[in-house]
Amino acid sequence: MQLKAFIICLMATGAYACTDGQLPSNQQAHAANNITKPEFGGQTPPKGTGATYCGNHGNPYGSNILLIDKKWVSSFKYVAQFYSPPETTESWNIVVWNKCGKDGGVDGFFGEWVQNFQIAPSETKYVVFDEDSQGGWGAAPGTSPVLNSVGSCASTWGEFDFANAANNASGYDVSSIAAQNATLTVQGMQICATQSNNCSSISNSGTVINAYTEANQDRNDIAPWLIGDGPVTLDVTINFSG
Template identity: 40%
Template sequence: MQLKNSMLLLTALTAGSSVARMHGHERRHHHHEKRNVGDEVYAVIDGVLESWVNDWSGSATTTVESNKAAATVAAAATVAAAATIEVSANVAASATVAASAAAATSSSASVVSSADGTCKSWSATSSSYSRSGFGAKSNAKRTTDAIYYSGNVGSPWGSNIIEVSEDKACLYQYVVRFQGSSSDDWTVKFWNKIGPNGGLNGWYGNSALEFKIKAGETRYVAFDSDSQGGWGAAKGDSLPTDEYGGYSCTWGEFDFGNTSNDGWSGWDVSAIQAQNAGQEVQGMKICDHTGSKCSTIGNALASVINAYTSNLADADGIGGNSNEEAVRLDVELDFA
């Protein structure tokens, strides 16, 4: 993914070959470090050094009950230098019943759009776009290390990502069409990069939206502006996880209308998490709706085009990007 003006966000790359590029995979897919219960940890948030006591014993819980469980994630961060934050890998997901935050971890999908109008084509664009079905926008937060930038995660958390019907899709500014496997039912789960507790841990047991896509089925998902995160997709009823509870399948990563980056958007496919866990790499292809700016990984790494693998974690310029007002992406799951 390329991000303009050297903003280290999501894949942390810049747009334009003449601009210096940076990347974030070495931090987003950081190896986990040991930290004891009771240790004090630090992070610089909105320019203020904050501290807290680590209370995670090392056991992750990722069970989510439909429409009533809200995940809270305890994360530890350490200041590596005055202006640099390293991600502590001691991240755990613990579920707690909280009706007021149920949207944060809903395990089932429903088409929530009540937007006025219909579409002749899901990829059509217009001069204005609907927010019907989204929650309130959360306040963006900047940090000393831009990988920690928190854009819009929705209020409540996760309400910035909704499923919409095909005849409503064009009414939204940022839309992704998912085309299912030709042979099997798959589970798709979405998260914000920043988790419900404000840490860089959204993929540890959290779900803003989840659905099962049947063989040959097509689904549409709309994203609110200034949203950063990812989705994972795998055959069966759930996503695989690594020993720490992080989703360890192939990821699709997104950054839509980043307000700290002049409204640029970016996307990529990444197998880093699956490879680091020694687990199956699922095939995925992401292109814009015209079939260009593609990022693809074939099943079992049969092919890799403009996408992230573990040996490319330090590479720059990978993925697609756009500075268009609206973005329409096409995703093919179980890509051979």
């Protein structure tokens, strides 16, 4: 998938990095109470091709990805439902980013979190995405992202591509490449689309299904895809035991 090709390129060059960022004020307000239905901002036009493709990153930046209350989920077309199993013994941190940064370049991984939140054991939280949004999230125990020695996100990643305007499809996958390259813990994660029988997962014990690892990072045919621009709901389980 295009997003995966970009990640492989960046990891080969060591050029990507993630550091803490601040949410735009409008997103902080939505995440805090969701008293009124949250609304996306304007859409940005796509640019580039292949690994350099940049779709919609919201105007203002990051307004294409919102943390919402459950009551609004049915109002949105592209949803990720993050679930923390009851056997999880502590709160986890989740950060979400756009593939492309505020300057329009392929650099959204440089600390430009558009969502940064905690999830407790047995809790579910909901993030929604506007059309033609690409990017990823990192999940790890504690209150902040796990970083490697050069400041890059080094927990297990989930990656998304919703209603890509260039290929008329949506895709998703789990990746442990960053964690393995940093010789850090690979946290279990599973992503399943309710509109498909295909899941992508890496379990806490290391079982890999349709997911990216150090061993297969050169492949581009692993991530599950859904053809067309129909609705997509991703069920994301962190601390996945299998």
